[in-house]
Amino acid sequence: MKNQNSNRKVFIIVALLGIFIPGSAFAQIADSLLIRCVTHERELYKEKHSPGLQRDRINTENAIQEFLKNNRSQLRIGALNEVIRIPVVVHVVHNRRDGLIGGLDNPNITNEQIRSQIAVLNEDYRRKANTRGFNSDPVGVDTGIEFFLAEFDENGKSTTGITRTQYLTKDGFNPITDDQLLSSLVYWPSDKYLNIWVCRLTGTYLGIAQFPSVEGIDGLNTRNENYERTDGAIIDFRYFGRNAAANSSQIYNLGRTTTHEIGHWLGLIHIWGDAVCGNDFCDDTPPAEGSNQTSVCTDKYSNCSGFRTRNMIENYMDYSPDSCMNIFTGDQLGRIRAVLELSPRRKKLVESAKEGRLDPSENLVVEVFPNPASEEVNANIRFADFQNFSLSIYDQRGNRLETQEYNDVWSRRVTLDINKFNTGLYFFKVTTDKETVTRRFVIK
Secondary structure: OOOOOHHHHHHHHHOOOOEEOOOOOOOOOOHHHOOOOOHHHHHHHHHHHOOOHHHHHHHHHHHHHHHHHHHHHHHHHHHHHOOEEEEEEEEEEEOOOOOOOOOOOOOOOOHHHHHHHHHHHHHHHOOOOOOOOOOOOOOEOOOOEEEEEOOEOOOOOEOOOEEEEEOOOOOOEOOOOOHHHHHHHOOOOOOOOEEEEEEOEOOOOOEEEOOOOOOOOOOHHHHHHHHOOOOEEEEEHHHOOEOOOOOOOOOOOEOHHHHHHHHHHOOOOOOOOOOOOOOOOOOOOOOOOOOOOOOOOOOOEEEOOOOEEEOOOOEOOOOOOHHHOOEOEHHHHHHHHHHHHHOHHHHHHHHHHHOOOOOOOOOOEEEEEOOOEOOEEEEEEEOOOOEEEEEEEEEOOOOEEEEEEEEEEOOEEEEEEOOOOOOEEEEEEEEEOOOEEEEEEEEO
């Protein structure tokens, strides 16, 4: 989207942290009455505490544009050939004294609700067929970005990728001023994980994300070190995941709040450029006079270049209802890939995720080792895409001794403690929705 007024550029660059305002903070508030964005206030707050940040933002944008100018075609080819996987850790912060998980108006949300959000992210960023994330628009693309709940913590121990922190001091958090408080409660290194804090937000906020910084610019890295621990997204629990039980909104119930906010984390700007007929630096998103701040998916038009054009209300970086959204464009893809190359923390995160990663397989493959084993046994379990699977251990008589279930996961290595079993012959059985493979192993 090209802006005819270059003086607006500063306003566009400064609007780098996207904040949704909820469809409903309480059931009594109608979706259509809610205010949706306080980006400007958030930026003013950050600039007050970090002089020079506005200049850094402009330099960041200039670096991204220079990189795109020199590498745009290679970035698109790379996106077709390489899937980039982002490890996610979801930090659930709640004030339940009893620790109860799930239920109406409970910020201590279930694992199922969390997993549904990861599924939505993958549907949207991969433009998956037969899902709400698919579109037939000729400018729509598969970004080649996938998300998965982290399998190992920073110490190399197996994890679900979900943490739960009880904090009784506050009922809710202000995303403008409480990001450092949240990160002081729980945080994993942001150069290895995408941190998403899920909690109750005050007011009528839906969520917020931190925009990336890039390297190689004078003074930029020093200032942005102050924001290393807050690098990630903060989402209100009622709008995290698909059809959450506690979600009283009729238009923000499909998990697109997080899709939108992670777009900001990946360097995308609102399609109206945070100004009247502003610039999002993507030529294939039509210019827009403002956001689609409505409760419907009705076409909306703008007159930004002397003629009337239709707004891309279905773009994830607009403010449309969740059910309207289904598209990222080629230029947005290029921008995402540029950020993943230029941002030090984003680049380290991607490289870190590749370490020890198992390549997928069209058919179910199970490799058990060492064999014979003594204290623990490992299994490399490989299959296509994300799948559900179960693994079970059987003895020679066919007695099932142990079972573990995995939902919507990538190919992975599983380690089992076998100290509790006697010496002898055992069977390691893995079952997906379509296939079953059994392997023998010996405990010595």
